[in-house]
Amino acid sequence: MPVAAILFDKDGTLFEFGATWESWARAFLLRVTGNDPARASRIGLRIGFDMTTATFRPDSVVIAGTPAEIVAALAPNLPEIAPSDLLDRINEEAELAPQKQAVPLAGLLDDLRARGLGLGVATNDAEAPARAHLAGAGVLERFDFVAGFDSGYGAKPQPGQLLAFARLLDLAPERVVMVGDSTHDLLAGRAAGMKTVGVLTGLAREPDLAPHADVVLPDIGYLPDWL
Template sequence: MKTAHSTNGFKAVLFDKDGTLFNFNETWGHFCDLMFDTLAGDDEPLKDRLAEVCGYDRASRTFKTGSLIVNASADEVNEAWSGLLPDRSLEEIVSLNHEVYASLPVFPTCDLSGVMTDLRDLGLKLGVATNDYEAGAVTQLQEASAMTLFDFVCGSDSGFGRKPEAGMVHGFCERMDIEPHEIIFVGDSTHDMDCARNADVGLSVAVLTGPATEEQLTGHADVILPSIGSLPGYLASRDVK
């Protein structure tokens, strides 16, 4: 078993969820399709407007880089949809959000158990920080049989603020009794990398399993990897300091 020293003094990894642990387009494409079917019924133009405001292309079932559904919190997305649905209350939309999300299938980007076990073998604590609701994150991780792999899970409603603010990182630090420079932050968007920079983490890692391209992520992260599956090998290959 490898020891913590092979990580150059890093003590923990904090992961974004969607696009990092789980396939973004598959997860949120299903989510949007189900939400629109309930919110708009047979009104195709309304579905198109709901999709446009959150940055979803219904035809290709993909999302625009930097769009609301990619970068914003769940509350912000629900509020944007609410503005197009005068006959539905925000509370109704939020309730539907929770109901639909709980029914979604899960699409991990890799063998989560294998990757997280390798990282734990390096002596690292593991956490998840998402702009989704905390309950949604917990449900998804449980469905993937991955909840027990993590020491910390927080969402935009957990009391730590939203990314790209630094609060989620600081909350993780407090819970794990570590400092930001001892954290590796892993995400798939410039929003995630901005959070890493704002929190002054020790290493920011971007992965290419979300909507953002390598070109778009270049200059925002310390390193860019194909997926989180490459992270244990990357850390193990670093020179011991």
């Protein structure tokens, strides 16, 4: 059955993961600790982030988790901040995080749309920062669908966001491709009955993604040839 639509993860797929979230982590941790580098470093380790090297561990909750899951990991170490305020600060700082496109997005998305493909974004980030990032890249209007963990469809690796996209376009799931850089993305795609494509612009490596993907590509720029 021919592919009729592509659903993208955001961070690590449309945008390089490190350029966005390493900057976010440093800024956020210093903000919530009142610019206390020693405390920021200790708390950073709770979410798998090393302030000294500005890098994440591969098992960090930030890589594929939702902001709510990040709050759960941080809250015991920041008792002076209410969890709801902590979530607001995470989302506010996320909107300000710099975005480095994995490939020039406008041209790629225009190519895909010219082929008649529907396009969407399903992220475990919140919807508002996701829309801000896409708008900042000048590509928001090229997507038919943008959903975050707080959009009412659940979060990956559950398939709710993916199935909502298929319903919106009135497509059978097997006509949709889920593209992502983490096993959460690919497991969600499999659970939804979609084709799955892994990309290597996040922190996961090919051996992590290959068991759950129809193909693993260096980046989303290889999609047109694969299609």
